[in-house]
Amino acid sequence: MSVTTLTSGVTWPGLRPWLGTLVRLGLAAVWLFAGAAKVGDLAGSGRAVNAYQVMPFEVAKVIGAALPFVEIALGVLLVVGLATRAAAAISSALLLVFIAGISSAWARGLSIDCGCFGSGGQLAAGQSPSYAPEIARDIGFLVLAAFLLVWPRTRLSIDRWLEGTT
Amino acid sequence: MSKRRQDKSAAKVVRKQLAAERRRKRTLWVSIAAVAILVIAGLIGWGVYQSQRSDAGPLVAPASATTTSGETLGNGPVQVQLYEDFICPHCKDFEATSGSAITDLVNDGKIKVTYNTVAYLDPASTTEYSTRSAAAAACAADGGKFKEYHDALYAQQPAEGSAGLSNSQLISIGTGMGLNQGSFGQCIDSGRYKPWVASITDAAAKAGVTGTPTVVVNNQVIPNPTPDAIVAAVNAA
Numbered sequence: 001m002s003v004t005t006l007t008s009g010v011t012w013p014g015l016r017p018w019l020g021t022l023v024r025l026g027l028a029a030v031w032l033f034a035g036a037a038k039v040g041d042l043a044g045s046g047r048a049v050n051a052y053q054v055m056p057f058e059v060a061k062v063i064g065a066a067l068p069f070v071e072i073a074l075g076v077l078l079v080v081g082l083a084t085r086a087a088a089a090i091s092s093a094l095l096l097v098f099i100a101g102i103s104s105a106w107a108r109g110l111s112i113d114c115g116c117f118g119s120g121g122q123l124a125a126g127q128s129p130s131y132a133p134e135i136a137r138d139i140g141f142l143v144l145a146a147f148l149l150v151w152p153r154t155r156l157s158i159d160r161w162l163e164g165t166t
Numbered sequence: 167m168s169k170r171r172q173d174k175s176a177a178k179v180v181r182k183q184l185a186a187e188r189r190r191k192r193t194l195w196v197s198i199a200a201v202a203i204l205v206i207a208g209l210i211g212w213g214v215y216q217s218q219r220s221d222a223g224p225l226v227a228p229a230s231a232t233t234t235s236g237e238t239l240g241n242g243p244v245q246v247q248l249y250e251d252f253i254c255p256h257c258k259d260f261e262a263t264s265g266s267a268i269t270d271l272v273n274d275g276k277i278k279v280t281y282n283t284v285a286y287l288d289p290a291s292t293t294e295y296s297t298r299s300a301a302a303a304a305c306a307a308d309g310g311k312f313k314e315y316h317d318a319l320y321a322q323q324p325a326e327g328s329a330g331l332s333n334s335q336l337i338s339i340g341t342g343m344g345l346n347q348g349s350f351g352q353c354i355d356s357g358r359y360k361p362w363v364a365s366i367t368d369a370a371a372k373a374g375v376t377g378t379p380t381v382v383v384n385n386q387v388i389p390n391p392t393p394d395a396i397v398a399a400v401n402a403a
Contacts, residue, residue: 039211040289041288041289042211042214042215042218043215043218043288043364043367043368044286044288044289046215046371047286047367047371047376050371050372051371051376053374057368057371057372061215061368062212065211065212065214065215065216066207066208066209066211066212067208067211068211069207069208069210069211069214070204070207070208070211072207073203073204073206073207074204077200077203077204082196082200083196083197083199083200085193085197086196086197086200086201087200090200090201090204111376112376118289123376123377159196162192162196163189
């Protein structure tokens, strides 16, 4: 009797929503840090986007200025747990774009910093790019986003509260 | 099964379906709202950037510069473009090792050199020293003292992460070399050339310059700009 209650106390369906909360807050922290690092230097953020040389400078400036704010907004959505699945889907899409961008910079032999957490896309003289760790890190974040895409129901979320009201 | 019981379970199925339908609708609307929030956030970012730009004032270029390129010295046939940031330690190293070679090439009438004093590293100081120092050097250019002032700024380069030199320090460096206290001081305090610094910084990024220092001789980037490499590139041009 006591054995059954013990095992049924920590089942996957019981644990998953709490694990999901951790994943959600982790991914939120990633976006909030990434956005906060860039929001103070929007021109630098535009230069970082331009450093990838995949779009005209004028377009890169718009993306560079908009991106930090979008990242912060995504972070806020994830912190409060509103529209978790949509936020996870957009996070995945953004991360896939970033991974594609870094891979393409690598493939074209560009020598840039990814600019992921600020620093304007430039490398200090004599510093070599670290594309592989940057991609590995983004894949790690992508795993978090994928978890929430598959299991968006998490504890301590507005989504769950909304569900309870109807 | 009685008729009543059948009705009851049928009603239950319908209720369940209605509830599922409501959930689906709610999820849809919440998702649409989330996407709208993200779009609005992006638009706010673009708006903030635009207003930062237009608040800075009108775009005017200092003496010997254009609205998209820096102060130019010499009139030799070969064009050398330097991209430097006054707070960048590697730029100071570059000036220490290669600065005199470039000055010699100017004096020998071999090159025309443009000092693009870009502000790539504004976040590296707490006071946007990159922009302020480049704007101050532009004020010095109007007084005919660009190169002297440029060299003085590297001699007194502040550390990355610090507040950098204050505006009054920037002014006293200039008055120390004979620049007019009133007009030079007013030029720095009013931030007259800050929009110009932003403009040449944009132009540099547009030209594909991703870091400082960058040395370009006749449109060719010199990967390792030692004095020998620069002289060789100029002679080959």
